[in-house]
Amino acid sequence: MRETVHASGTSRIHRLNPVTKLTFAVAVTVCAFAMVDYRWPLLLFCVVVLPAAIAAGVVRRFLLMLAALWAPVAVAVLLVQGFFFPGAHDVIARLGPLKLSSEGVSFAVQTALHILVLMGGFFLLLLTTHASALMSALSERKVSPNVIYIVSAAVQIVPTFNRRATSILHAQQARGQTIHGLRGRMRALAPLMGPLVLSAFIDVGERAAAMETRGFGATRRPTNLTVVADSGAQRGLRAAMLLCALVSIVVNVWGVVR
Amino acid sequence: MIEVEKLSFSYPTGSRPALVDVSFAVRPAELCAVVGGDGAGKSTLAGVVSGTVPHLTGGDVEGSVRVNGRTLADAPLSGLVGEVGLVMQNPFNQISGARFSVREELAFGLENLGVPRDEMAERVDTVMRELGLAKVRDRSPYELSGGQQQLLAIGSVLVMRPGVMVLDEPTSQLDSAGCDLVFAALDTLKEQGITTLLIEHRMERLAREADRVLVLEHGTIVADGTPGEVLADERLEKWGVAPLRYTVAARRAAARQLWPAGKPLPVTLDAAVEGFGGTVESFDGGGPR
Numbered sequence: 037m038r039e040t041v042h043a044s045g046t047s048r049i050h051r052l053n054p055v056t057k058l059t060f061a062v063a064v065t066v067c068a069f070a071m072v073d074y075r076w077p078l079l080l081f082c083v084v085v086l087p088a089a090i091a092a093g094v095v096r097r098f099l100l101m102l103a104a105l106w107a108p109v110a111v112a113v114l115l116v117q118g119f120f121f122p123g124a125h126d127v128i129a130r131l132g133p134l135k136l137s138s139e140g141v142s143f144a145v146q147t148a149l150h151i152l153v154l155m156g157g158f159f160l161l162l163l164t165t166h167a168s169a170l171m172s173a174l175s176e177r178k179v180s181p182n183v184i185y186i187v188s189a190a191v192q193i194v195p196t197f198n199r200r201a202t203s204i205l206h207a208q209q210a211r212g213q214t215i216h217g218l219r220g221r222m223r224a225l226a227p228l229m230g231p232l233v234l235s236a237f238i239d240v241g242e243r244a245a246a247m248e249t250r251g252f253g254a255t256r257r258p259t260n261l262t263v264v265a266d267s268g269a270q271r272g273l274r275a276a277m278l279l280c281a282l283v284s285i286v287v288n289v290w291g292v293v294r
Numbered sequence: 295m296i297e298v299e300k301l302s303f304s305y306p307t308g309s310r311p312a313l314v315d316v317s318f319a320v321r322p323a324e325l326c327a328v329v330g331g332d333g334a335g336k337s338t339l340a341g342v343v344s345g346t347v348p349h350l351t352g353g354d355v356e357g358s359v360r361v362n363g364r365t366l367a368d369a370p371l372s373g374l375v376g377e378v379g380l381v382m383q384n385p386f387n388q389i390s391g392a393r394f395s396v397r398e399e400l401a402f403g404l405e406n407l408g409v410p411r412d413e414m415a416e417r418v419d420t421v422m423r424e425l426g427l428a429k430v431r432d433r434s435p436y437e438l439s440g441g442q443q444q445l446l447a448i449g450s451v452l453v454m455r456p457g458v459m460v461l462d463e464p465t466s467q468l469d470s471a472g473c474d475l476v477f478a479a480l481d482t483l484k485e486q487g488i489t490t491l492l493i494e495h496r497m498e499r500l501a502r503e504a505d506r507v508l509v510l511e512h513g514t515i516v517a518d519g520t521p522g523e524v525l526a527d528e529r530l531e532k533w534g535v536a537p538l539r540y541t542v543a544a545r546r547a548a549a550r551q552l553w554p555a556g557k558p559l560p561v562t563l564d565a566a567v568e569g570f571g572g573t574v575e576s577f578d579g580g581g582p583r
Contacts, residue, residue: 168394181406188392196391196436242387245346250390250403250450251375259408261401261415 041101043163049092053266054161054170055177056274060088061157063277068153070284072291074142077149085156094163098156101163106155110148117144172262181258197232204231295489296320296343296458300357302513303342308353312338313513316357320506322457323487325480327500327521330510331534336493339510340462343491344380345371362457375407378458379451383466385443388450389435396438396446397422397431403454421449424482426475441472448479458489465496477503497538501525501561509533526559540566 044050049057064085068077089098119131121140129136161170171188175181208227209215215224247253296319303313312335320326330336341347348355349371359366361378369377382388393399397418404414422428425445430438435446444464451459461480465473477499483490494500500507500521507524509517511533517524524530528545530537540560547553553569560566 166394168398171392175405185390185392188394189390199436239387242382242384243391245350245380246382246388246447247390248350248371249344249346249375249378249380250454251372251406252390254372254375254406255408257408258405259411259414260405261398261411261418263411 041097041159041162042166043094043097044166045093045164047092047164049088049160050164051265052164053264053270054165054173055266056270057161057165058170059274059277061154061161063281064157065154066281067284068150070281070288072146074146074149077146077153081149081153081156085153085160089156089160089163092160092164094160097163098159101159102152102155106148106152109151110144113148113151114141114144117141117147168262169264172260173264175258175260176264181253185252197236200235201228201232204228295322295360295362296326296491297360298343298357299359301342301359302356303338303347304354305338306352311513312353313342316510316513316515318508318515318518320489320491322489323484324505325484325490325492325503326506326508327492327494327504328508328510329494329497329500329524329535333512334510334534335513336510337462338513340380340460340491340493342366343458344378344460345369345374346380375403376454377456378460379454379456381444381447381451381459381461381464383463385440385447385464385467388447389443394434395432396427396435399435399446400427400449400453403450407454417453417455421453425449425452425479439472440468441475444468444472445475445479448476452479452483452488456488458491459483460491460493462493463495464492465494465499473499497525497536498562501538509535522558522561525561544569 064080068080071077086095089095118136118140119134121137121143124135124137124139126138127135128138128141167188171184174184174187205215205224205228208224213224213227215221298319299317301313301316302311304311316335316339318326328336328339338347341351342355342359343361343366345366347353355367361374364374364377366374366378390399390402393402400418400421401414404417409417419428422431425448427442427445427449430442435443438446444467448459448461448464465476468476473496480490480492480503492500492504502521504521507517507519507521508515509524509530516533517527517529525538526541538561540563544553544559544566547570548559553559554572557569557572558565560569
């Protein structure tokens with residue numbers, strides 16, 4: 037089972053320092069949210085984020101991830117905002133008692149496109165960066181070991197829980213439990229959660245002891261086995277991206293104040 | 295070296311002491327096994343010697359535990375890293391969960407201690423070579439078999455170069471192949487002169503590998519000697535430890551004068567074969583010798 041969504045590759049984007057890619061994801065997100073006009077995040081996505089995914093050679097998985105995660109969010113936002121936007125007057129369609137408003141649709145499109153850029157930036161980071169490289173890069177930036185531990189453990193906890201849940205389900209099925217259809221799955225949920233949560237609590241105690249005996253938190257200056265390449269050009273690029281994000285915020289605030 | 299003197303310990307919620315007046319010493323490079331029935335206090339003893347008890351559990355301790363001359367009660371747990379290493383029953387729970395390959399997992403403890411990168415790489419590569427983990431170096435720790443995970447757990451401690459290793463039933467969740475891997479790793483510890491305290495149920499393996507065996511019953515040491523002396527003791531079952539089949543067979547044979555007189559009861563297959571072989575051969579000459 038895959039522990040992360042990382043797609044290995046040798047593209048220039050793969051080789052970038054993870055912090056550069058993290059800065060990119062944050063900067064495009066800030067820039068997208070800073071502008072009210074829906075065309076701006078769309079432009080950012082089409083001109084910056086999507087070409088980056090193509091250049092990295094991960095566009096197929098990138099689009100699949102967006103289809104799986106962004107599309108349902110976009111539809112949900114469209115339905116909620118379109119039909120229930122507060123104070124909307126301009127009704128463009130009716131569905132029984134529900135009214136689809138142009139204000140709601142406009143706001144939903146804008147929100148969905150903001151989320152598209154956010155997800156796109158971070159999916160690109162996840163697809164082109166091995167989690168351990170990201171953690172090492174953050175560690176080199178003196179990010180707290182506790183924060184790094186929480187993030188990296190969280191990345192792996194979902195497949196780990198999935199594996200354990202599967203084992204518990206198999207054990208229960210071996211003792212005659214049938215899991216068919218939606219009702220069967222719902223019934224199986226309660227006996228699954230007990231052992232799953234309980235075993236997780238037991239694990240926490242043992243793992244804490246193991247971490248202590250391996251010196252976790254022993255020094256505020258831990259070192260890293262993994263070497264993460266960086267360069268002056270990348271440092272410049274990061275500064276430029278952060279500047280863009282800052283300018284976007286200033287423009288946004290200035291626009292609001294004005 | 296491990297020196298335990300008049301050690302008694304009670305958990306905060308325990309109705310009776312888990313350890314009572316326990317005293318023993320394990321010499322440098324010695325592999326000392328601890329056996330006993332359920333609730334005998336074996337894991338508590340492992341915890342006390344490794345420093346996790348009472349540091350993480352709380353409880354009342356009397357007496358003293360010294361590891362390489364250092365009194366554990368005076369040291370914080372983080373200060374014992376590099377002095378004493380602990381390997382627990384469940385290999386899964388010893389994986390940090392924060393590293394994505396075997397090589398990185400091995401380095402986790404060294405990173406925490408701020409060991410320079412070059413030294414860290416050298417130590418990690420050495421341990422991978424010694425334990426046969428090099429072929430899985432880039433795999434996720436979660437993708438390994440149980441035996442390989444336990445090997446990784448041992449390696450993660452070994453890489454810290456502790457003088458003392460405490461292993462609490464490291465093979466209890468492993469199959470025969472996994473068990474072989476762990477006992478091969480114990481050979482490595484011996485070769486490196488590491489003092490080892492091993493809690494273990496696999497008597498046949500202990501009989502071959504251990505230098506010495508302690509038996510705990512209700513938190514007290516009731517036997518202490520070589521594997522041959524302790525595992526052949528007829529009180530073993532009373533102490534909650536299942537005796538070896540060879541020993542039982544030889545004891546029954548001895549009761550019927552079918553075991554060579556004066557020959558110690560066997561605790562290994564080889565000794566049993568030798569003893570029974572002599573008995574069988576003696577039938578050619580008209581009866582047991």
